[in-house]
Amino acid sequence: MQCLHPLARSVASKSRLRTSFRDVLGLTHRYLHTGVPMAKSAGFATCELDAEPLHRYRAGGYHPLHLGDRLKAGRYEVLHKLGWGGYATVWLGKDHDLGLPVAMKVIVSELCDENHEASMYHHVSCGPPEHPGRDKLPQMLDSFTFEGPNGVHQCLILELLGASMSSMFEKYETNRLPSGLAWDVARQVVQATSYMHDMGIVHGDLHPGNIALLNPAILGKSAEEIVASMDAPATADVRASDGERLTNHLPQYLVLPSAIPQPKSLTDCKVKVIDLGSAFLSDHHPSTMRMRCPLPYRAPEAVITSQWDKEADIWSLGCTIFALIVGYPPFDSFLFKEQELVSQWIGTFGELPSEWQGYSTLQDIDQAELDVGSLTDWLRETYYDDDRPPSLTDTDLERVGGLLLRLLQYRPSDRPSAGEILLDPLFHPHTFRVDNLARQ
DSSP states (O other): OOOOSSOEEEEEEEEEEEOOOOOOOOOOTTTOOOOOOOOOOOOSSESSSOSSOOGGGTTTSSOOOOOOOOEEETTTEEEEEEEEEEEEEEEEEEETTEEEEEEEEEOOGGGGTTOOOOHHHHHHHHSSSTTTGGGGSEEEEEEEEETTTTEEEEEEEEOOOOOHHHHHGGGGSSSSHHHHHHHHHHHHHHHHHHHHTTTTTEEEOOOOEEEEEOOGGTOOOOOHHHHHHHOOOOOOEOOOTTTTTOTTTSSSEEOOOOOOOSSSTTOOOOOOEEETTTOOTSSSSOOOOOOOOOOOOHHHHHHHHHOOOOHHHHHHHHHHHHHHHSSSSSOTTTTTOOHHHHHHHHHOOOOOOOGGTSGGGOOOOOOOOSSSOOHHHHHHHHHGGGOOOOSSSSHHHHHHHHHHHSOOOSSGGGSOOOHHHHHHHOOOOOTSSGGGSSSO
């Protein structure tokens, strides 16, 4: 999805700068990317549509899919595009064997041999059914590989879900979720994280773009009925640049992603944590795996030492809860870089642990020259910013800030487990119910 942050934060020497980005095009594309017409170019070809980059249609890259294409001996038919990311395109499809609507995630060929997402979904399905977090993760219905002009691809057939939380921010005039809804979503995401960690799984990519609504409006609907409720597929031909010719590595046209309409009322919101493409078993950390979590949600150990485990999910969880309440993460700015992120940490939490001081990421950062603020003060300042009508009190924000401070500890060993987070009084049904947070 294209993220549009209404406020970006930058910490400079002895100052905090805030810049409005209401008119700035976001650069993050996640599971449900939607966009507006904009020319795409790969040098040798162009397309007048804002969709996935054409240069990724090459050997090792995306598979060129078209509407009406069928995979796995005709069983799965492509009906519409839901989104795309750096490593996959996602389509609304129909399972002709069962007559059901599905999501089809087609992964780039270069990851076919090293992608463990299917095995992670299998592992997720083996846990205790009574755990409250098990049903907060999507079901994989099928997986298979097929060969195309760009190589061998893995296709995951997943249950069809709704919009991501990051896209929901823009649906409200305040550019953030109603407070009661935000806390309800936060509770479910913590439950999902607790379940994954109990199963020995590290998600590795927690953020609002990977939290999807379970859309009751599509339950019991056929694939054709769902497509009819969406915007008609917008397409634009891929054209060869002067002196070039198109090859079968490219699709004939690109399709603009479209969202499935959401219910008008979200008072009983159910969500699932999606995208296990970066997940791994905690005791089998792949030595070649790169952290894909967006930089504003990335844990310090992943940025500074490139070594991380399940505790990195806890840091990402803290940033995600902040974003659910405010509408954007605690650390962010346009054209974000690692050193700026580290400066923002220091400006909020103070100097980094001594064992990290020798890493190259910290070069040219004068930690002593940065003013140290307060996470709770920053939460309060951003929550009350832009004259957005508040529904949380100062006391509420103080308690939420205290919880986030526990999650956003520099040292991984100092962070609570997801199970311990669920024991926090904020999540206790009798002391801090969602009903106590007025819905906007």
